[in-house]
Amino acid sequence: MKITLTINGTDITFEPTKLAYNSYINDITMNDKIAPATNFLRRTVVADDKEKLNEILEKHVGAALQIIEKIIKQFVPDLEIEIKN
Template sequence: MKKNIALLIAGTSIGFTMTTEDYNGYLNEIMPDNKVAPAHNLVMRTVEADSKEALRGILDTSPGASMQIAGLLTQEFAPSIEISVKK
């Protein structure tokens, strides 16, 4: 699966293209003591080429932005579904 996602970040439109491989790779990289690097890698790996420079500027001036962006990307790519136990 491949999905184009546009986010408005600090007033700037930034485009991303996420695939199932990107999503799964991000989840597999997350460790209890390592969450920021996988988030940064995900946003830089999936940002569209024409948005890369603008994204770098945002990440350089906004601590924690990569975590927030990664959270929105994964939420948009794989939204929650309702699951319950059938008895």
């Protein structure tokens, strides 16, 4: 699955995988959310867009968390879950 985001007018494409997603979730801790998000983005961005991603991550504080939120919403579908008594 490819996900293309337009970030500040720049198109950047990501190819998230189940392995990359699981690694991201496993790496998150109470004290570290930025590094796992940044690693996920750098692992899943297409080769042609790596420089564009790095530029955005360097210039904008909090960019990794904003970007990953959009990718996760597309990659991980919401499940309809009900509790039965």
